[in-house]
Amino acid sequence: MLHLSLSGLADESGWQSAGVELPQFDIGQMVRNTEENPQWIHFGLGQIFRAFVANCQQKLLDTGKADTGIVAVVPHDMESIDKIYKPHDQLTLLVQMNANGDFQKKVVASIAEVLGADPQREQDDRRLAEIFEHPGLQMVSFTITEKGYSLTGADGEYLDSVRKDMANGPERPEHLMSKIASLAYRRYLAGAYPLTFVSMDNCSHNGDKLMSSIVTIAKEWAEKGWVEPNFLTYLEDESRVAFPLTMIDKITPRPSEKIKHQLEQLGIAGMDMIGGGGRSFNAPFVNAESSGYLVIEDKFAGGRPPLEEAGVIFTDRDTVIKVETMKVTTCLNPLHTALAVTGCLLGYSLIADEMKDDTLRRLVEKIGYDEGLPVVVDPGILNPRAFLDTVLQERFPNPFIPDTPQRIAADTSQKVGIRFGETIKSYRDRKDLDPAELTGIPLAIAAWCRYLLGVDDEGKPMRISPDPLLEMLQKHLSGTTLGAKTSSVRGILEEERLFGVRLYEVGLGEKIEGLFHEMLEGPGAVRRTLEKYLKKGVNPVQ
Ligand SMILES: NC(=O)c1ccc[n+]([C@@H]2O[C@H](COP(=O)([O-])OP(=O)(O)OC[C@H]3O[C@@H](n4cnc5c(N)ncnc54)[C@H](O)[C@@H]3O)[C@@H](O)[C@H]2O)c1
Ligand SMILES: O=P(O)(O)OC[C@@H](O)[C@@H](O)[C@H](O)[C@H](O)CO
Known part of the structure; x- marks a missing residue:
């Protein structure tokens, strides 16, 4: 049987016989590099991120155009960390399906580390702060669904979590947007280093929406004296903090039982999924169509990975x-x-x-x-x-x-x-x-x-x-x-x-x-x- 884990990848000929491409770089070295020099952190470890975004970084790693991976953060559903990501050493089996029935299968290994954005996970919380304080961090990206950016509920009023976060300041926020504002504040305090926040969700003017949510919370904190007023100047200065717009396109359905069965028939073990009744669906594999577009406004503060080398389009x-x-x-x-x-x-x-x-x-x-x-x-x-x-x-x-x-x-x-x-x-x-x-x-x-x-x-x-x-x-x-x-x-x-x-x-x-x-x-x-x-x-x- 083939096992999707770092030790399991040692069976190169087995994976080859199953028609699965393996990473072309030293995964251990990539993990060590990322630990010391985190450059890219992503929130929302769902299907589209694993099938598309993580694969872009993999292409750079495979061709020697990058030597660090992505730190991926799970905002909800912490069980996926212990049930899916950790047992498989953060590896994903990507299955891309052409209309002619050809399936391309590859192991994506560009996720260096998985963290949970949950105050109960104190170690992860400390690591998140350390990453945001690191001068070399360039990019914070998101695929958290349209509602992930919303500060208000059905009645147009602030959500309870947002109201609490606004009142209590940046110490232990609940809503993801407050968490990001709080981490940005840590970066500001550490040296106001440049950073780019990249929303990759399907909402119109996604970068503007992300910026508006973070700035709204920061303004409340500034008014209540929780943060220095200059924090707002930092957030709104696009030479220091940028929020480019993006368009992302790749049909990436939830993991399918049929694909799971086909992988098992190839001798790949442990492809079980979790979820189904709840909010998220996760499996060690992701299934997606072959084509895909990622178009990003080329407005980055403090540099970015050369993703154009992986097919990403940068434009105005x-x-x-x-x-x-x-x-x-x-x-x-x-x-x-x-x-x-x-x-x-x-x-x-x-x-x-x-x-x-x-x-x-x-x-x-x-x-x-x-x-x-x-x-x-x-x-x-x-x-x-x-x-x-x-x-x-x-x-x-x-x-x-x-x-x-x-x-x-x-x-x-x-x-x-x-x-x-x-x-x-x-x-x-x-x-x-x-x-x-x-x-x-x-x-x-x-x-x-x-x-x-x-x-x-x-x-x-x-x-x-x-x-x-x-x-x-x-x-x-x-x-x-x-x-x-x-x-x-x-x-x-x-x-x-x-x-x-x-x-x-x-x-x-x-x-x-x-x-x-x-x-x-x-x-x-x-x-x-x-x-x-x-x-x-x-x-x-x-
Ligand atoms: N799947 C696709 O075909 C596709 C293609 C293009 C763009 N997108 C965009 O990506 C988003 C995610 O799609 P996916 O298929 O990866 O979904 P998914 O359900 O697999 O993953 C969603 C992720 O968002 C997180 N999340 C959900 N609600 C949240 C909230 N309120 N606050 C913070 N995090 C939250 C979940 O924990 C999970 O990590 C879509 O909503 C869409 O905007 C998806
Ligand atoms: O992901 P949502 O919920 O914004 O929308 C569902 C689908 O329309 C969407 O995921 C598409 O598959 C995707 O936008 C294709 O690029």
Whole structure:
């Protein structure tokens, strides 16, 4: 049997026979170098980080362009440290799946150390402080999901943890953003060394969002006298602390049982995963599509790894904004969200299968080609039409990518504003376009509201993916059942915080309500409504 551990890698010929590429560098030396000279620390040890970001650093290590690894920090779910990362010596087995069925398998060994951001783990806490005080630290990156940056809850008020952190100062903060502000303060006190914070999450203007959360907390602390006023000057001086924008793209589903089984058949032991019912899913392996883009605004204080040598694109701020807007608001993520909520309602568990459903394919073609492309700005480095063609014709239909609508449906409340709201705003602001003419986007929003009932299109109970605003959203629909003629869905649609735009003022509120009520008519009504309006030339009643 093959074991994914430092000692297990000694069986080179065994791994070779299983078709697995091994690291081309001295892992022990890399770990020692990182211990002495940590340069890169990453928060959020999830799928995308292990499948993409860690692999970029691996490419630099393999080619001798870097000699340190990444220190990775787990913000939640500490059990993954003891159950997954430590037993496998921080190694990950990366499986990348081409549409032709070719799987590329490699061991990623660029994570030098794993820490938990939990005050109970005192040793890790001390190490975190030591790393942030180290003059050579260059980069702090994040993949912590959109909600990880949010300081406020459903009611728009600060979360309890944030309120406590603001009152109690930087000593033992709870919320991750306060923790980062506190660690930045340690760095300031140690010598105000330069540093770059890089958000790699799918939120618009992600670097600005990260900066805003950290600065908001720092300002409260400065006002209460917990930190020196000059700490704020340091944070806001981009020659000393930078927050570049990024766009990251690689479909990286949760670990799949099918892939686990295939790895076991190759003789690789111990591939069991943890999670499933809870918030995170982890396994010693990660599975992802082969293609991927990471575009970063080239604004770094105090240097950075030469990641362009690993395929990362560094460019100016305007280009990142355009490329991110293209991917997150028109050409990929809105289509994913539309497939997520409709797929759950219609009983799908694989995105590739949904792409074989003529109605669902037409829904995403409508949203992408007819509604998104007219307002997208060409970023110059990736052609929107070509990108969309690849998404709809190759990436989503790839039957080997084990991606599920249930994964993508998680946290939809955090995403509808960016994924649909931005296009609606563009239609509102353009003289030649009218948001009320949209069809695919209102159908997707109506389907999301219908999804929130937790009843599928056959009328059976359906499990809803986690969402931080679920309770509030479902409260609006508490009296609504399948077959009802009226509902209080308006309460959701009126929430400008969700959509970033007033749906009723742009002529979409009533339209979405109407679609929602059609989808509510009884079993099969979701499909009937989609089919009705996705016929060529049909537009829902205004
Ligand atoms: N998976 C993909 O296909 C993909 C592709 C591009 C971008 N992304 C971005 O990366 C994010 C993470 O995706 P993933 O697949 O790695 O998810 P994941 O569930 O595997 O990992 C998420 C990580 O975020 C942490 N986290 C969750 N909620 C948090 C919170 N409130 N505060 C702090 N940390 C929190 C978890 O502990 C975990 O380490 C996505 O939300 C998206 O913005 C994902
Ligand atoms: O990760 P989220 O929750 O922001 O969105 C779910 C998916 O749409 C997303 O993970 C995509 O797979 C990814 O953005 C592709 O690059």
